[in-house]
Amino acid sequence: MSHSQPHTAFPRSRPRRNRVDGWTRRLVAENHLTTSDLIWPVFVVEGENQRQPIASMPGVERLSLDLLVPAVAQARDLGIPCVALFPVIPVERKDPAGSLSGDPDNLMCRAIRAIKQAVPDIGILGDVALDPYTSHGHDGIVRDGYVLNEETVDALVRQSLVQADAGCDIVAPSDMMDGRIGAIRDALEGRGHTLTRICAYAAKYASAFYGPFRDAVQTGGLLKGDKKTYQMDPANAEEALREVALDIAEGADMVMVKPGLPYLDIVRRVKDGFGVPTFAYHVSGEYAMLRAAGGHGWLNYDAALLETLLGFKRAGADAVLTYGAVDAARLLRGN
């Protein structure tokens, strides 16, 4: 390309030179998004041949085990390294203590075993929290309106052990109780699960962006009040670093920041400050916003999704949980 220049006052530095064609842009790209950066969250329901759409999450479905297993195999074929499992528990199986969470034959454990048997080469991240199982929708055992810490940790330990026994590769406590990482780590070691990884939702904020997820797992209607006595205040950043430091000291192998886009500053500070594997959760409300705008033709969903995910990488995330993982993997592979 040649353009005539006025011989006065031309810029010697032209950053646009490195943007002039596709191959140069590729050559100088600082960050890359690959299928290896994706964790795909999926919702599991009881029954057979169940494929239930979720109104607030277009493109996402609750799947029964018989349909989940081939979907996970497809994700594996697309190069996605890991799936995150979330069970949808019928309301009549819920109780105030979330007892079903510790049952070795609950839906979650059956899903883990079925996937491990049929698709052994994909990682399974099992969410550890009581909210799918409690009749009040809180992530713990409630007394006098307060979620009890130690009683809840005991339940989370049981839940982690049944999931690890079922073959879960990564247990991921998303509850924000204090001290649970250490308790779970000790229990896993005590049971010989020395290689089970713990991904700590270390900096999880009390967020409005979880709305569609609560539709998906049908806890929204049950939940009274909010989760502000255990999930973090969106105003705080230094506190997130203290939370991460605690979870690493207690034995976490990976840490999660959640939600994603409004908290990219936290992702960057965690990565720079600790250098540990750092994941970010592009949560249901963030996904719903892209889908809604895309559905109206107000933006291009595919392009906005890839740009969003690359933004997570640029902020320092090693992997991103996103409901758009399969879409992104297809786009990255050009099919």
Ligand SMILES: NCc1[nH]cc(CCC(=O)O)c1CC(=O)O
């Ligand atoms: N243990 C609860 C849990 N695990 C994952 C999400 C939200 C994920 C999303 O919005 O995509 C939540 C919601 C909550 O804290 O109420």
Ligand SMILES: [Mg+2]
């Ligand atoms: Mg904590």
